[in-house]
Amino acid sequence: MDAIFWGGIQRFVAALTEASPTILVGLVIAAIFRRLLGPEGTRRLFGHGTRWALARAWVLGMLLPVCSLGVIPIVRELRRDGLSAGTILAFALTAPLFNPLSVLYGLSLSEPVVIFSFALASLAVVTALGVAFDRFFPDNEQPEPGPPPVSYGPKRMVALLVAVAREVAGPTSGFILVGLLGVVLLNVALPQGSLMNRMEQDNPYAALEMTAAAIPAYATPMAAMAQLGSMFQHANSVAAAFVLLTFGAGANLGLLAWVARAYGPRRSAAWLGGLLVVVVGLAYAMDGPLTPKGVEPAGHTHAFDIYCCPFPPGGGSFAQVAKELGEEVMSHERKALGVLAGFGVLGLALGRLDRRWRVEDWLERAPEPSEAGPDRPGRRYDVVIPGPVLGGIGLLGLIAFSVLACYTYYPPAEQIFDDLTIIKAEVLSAANSGNREHADYFIPLYQDWIRRLQVSVYLREGTLSPYRRMKARVLIDKIERLKHAVEEDDPEEVHRHFIAVTDAHRRLRASFVDAP
Template sequence: MNVMVMGGLVRFVQGIAAAAPTLAVGLFIAAVLRYYLGQSGTKRLFGSESVWALPQAWLVGMLLPVCSIGVIPIIRELRRMGIRPGAITAFALSAPLFNPLSLLYGLTLSRPYVIVGFAFGSLLVVTILGLIWDRFAAPHSDSANRVGAPIGLRRLGVSAIFMGRELCGPSGVLALIALAGLWFLGSLLPHGALQSSVEQGDTLAPTIMSLVAVPIYATPMLTMSQLGMMFAHGNSPGAAFALLLLGTGVNLGTLWWIGQNFGWRSTAIWFGVLFAVVLGVAYAIDRPLIPPGVEPAGHTHAFDVYTNPFHSGTPLSLATIWDAIVKNLSIFDAATTGLVAVMLASGAASLTVARSFTDRMLEADFRKASENVEDSLESPSVGSGLNRQVSPRIVGLTCLAGLVALSIVGCYAYYPKPREVLEEMSLARVEVLTGITSREYDRALHWIPILEEWSRKLEVGYALRHFELRPYQQIQAYLLRKKLESLEHELEHEQETQELRSETGDSSHSEELDALRTLISENGRRLSVAFEEK
């Protein structure tokens, strides 16, 4: 099998699994906007024609847990409702950058002022772009396809049909276009090609990252972890900003949709301004945001996920390809991918075998439409007791507020209590050390990133519950990750020399490997003391 093609295929499939959760959320939000908030409620949410429209769109985007693929069905709906083009692009760029989960994660990966600076830098970029874009593009409202708002269970059914059809139609196609960028990079870039391309002393680092980031699709959590690794390794802060804005905020699917709806000439001008502004800001912050006291490591594995997962000349089989796909696939990713697959199948059924039935459900029934209810905050409902017809705007805003609240509650689930994390870290540490002792180096290499991820969750979980993170705690977690990184390199070296050792009959470990094993074991006790809850 061809290594280039199969490597790109692996990255493409991994991208589908990564995008599934936020794509499902994006489809849900689009259905809420269409069948609950309606045109007037959505315009009010996004600031309508006021001067606060762009900052308001930026803030809404920051609160909703979506990625650059998850925003596609939302911006399609915003365009249909006649929202200002500048507000649409402001939302499309800001929504994938931060959400409550990734923001908390990012605050522990680097100094808080860096993440806050990145957030306000993104506000500056989307505001400039929005003002320019409003001069080149006119709002559009598809009044011919006015949507009725059926009440009760029928509205839930209509929303589900809309989500399935949207996934099976334009939004699904645009998502595949976005993920094609991962296939392209995975095929084009050899394994490890970006390990030394973004050093802080390299004046071309922001430019290189800006060019590579355009076809990238990255989730907010992945980008935050990459930013943390860049700062830990002393890489270029300007390159990190370019990755955040261009890699996380934009993808090929979004650019394709903008070109189709606003014209390719206007899109070229918009993207040219975006690229120039991002590059200018990246170079402006490149030197000031260099973290003090961090020596450049000379390399980073943060961007290996965008290059070919296979080394040149690696013999490939179906088992090898499958192992590469599921290597970093979690149970949550698998479950949400299954959910999206069900939505896709239901959407296909609603367009084929069940089309007549679903078409009848989608027809607007204005006699029973909840739009007939007085739709205002002053008169939110009619009826008495439990027999009330609630304004769709109230229901829609409740859904969106509940989604934001759910993402905040999800922070406590995603970042468990320190005691629980320490137990998981103990199990992962045993796996790593056992793999070293038994010379099962693949086993140890598999558990090293898991142990590193738990160490970051330990910091976030403690800070989330105690509203502080002491320097001693940060140092111990940082030392563990540095030792794990050194261990990873040492194990890779051991694997390369293992065949030579077996020929000479030398079965001993290197002194560095034995020393690292001891240090990691001792660090576990210090971490338990540092994060002990009283």
């Protein structure tokens, strides 16, 4: 029981911190829709009432950097703005699957034809289900009156902050909590390492088993793409890979709970049933054509360990959880979680203040005539930008930021090799000394930076040659074998794989940096 209890705490906190940045982005986008674009501007952006509404939802979903938890405040706002259920659900499924960072990651680690096939398949899924939902359940829009406009100036920025705080302190946090409980349930249901060999090509039920695990799971788009790349490198089931991407990254229990509450149990069950049939059917249809040729199945993979209990039976403690989280959680995730907590406190404080005075009354108060006219003395160059224009600029800024973030997250190859050299030394030192705990920390880091190397080159050169892919795949495989040798405490095997990793690392550098 200790393993399950402490494992549940670790999985919950890790998922919350990992999701915090994209939840924060989702809250900001929802606030922009509410306070700057307004219901009319949002409907116009999504092409409400036109034949292009579903396609626009798909495109916008691919551009905005959110996850399946971060999309919850956005779909709540789209519902208030009166968009059709088909459009909202299309956006809800697409936005967590693809964004500039994750698509770039996927293109580098998997074959481009796979990523494009999965993207087109997702378009087919959201289009078919969106059209069907709106046809069988018409008149599903429930628009609510938008808030009164806020006058120009700092008040509009304050209104955005207040909207975010209200959303954090409202039902959105409850749905996010339900979504995070899914990882706790998986921790209870799946013992450590129980998925290591369940997603092989020769398992005809791999896609169905992945469906059962992926629906309650939570995965960021980046994590899902990394697992996707690992599955293709290990020649796992392509059908299971598509299911993992669609349900693991695209949905969670919190999002499904919101759908059920917004549209009722009967409609939601019909939509979910259709989603399961279409996704699993497409997964099996793509399994044969997209299965990589010439790749020998590894027989096992650690890619899905994050969905299982992290501790063996009888293991787990507060100290272990604190240590694991201290190593896993990144600095920007801690900061994002702190900002979310701050907005939550602000939202609760505003709720208590509402009994005596609502801040919105001040924000929405019309300016004095002397302050509102365009010919105000001394304000000739103080141009008033309409709210929808400012909202559009904000959305474009988020998209541009996610693109620019690629260059920060994936530095140049020379810089990556500086870090790889240090990490390699730590891995080999830990393996040579038999320090399994040290090796368990640095080996995943080593493999992750090798993947970043591939993405970095693809980002800057627009292509990644099969030769370079092969060298990266070989090194990752050698590192994996070294990890197993350390786990088995076999000094001879450790020494053999020690040499193999050293040689493979040298060849990798030669192919990426030293090659003319």
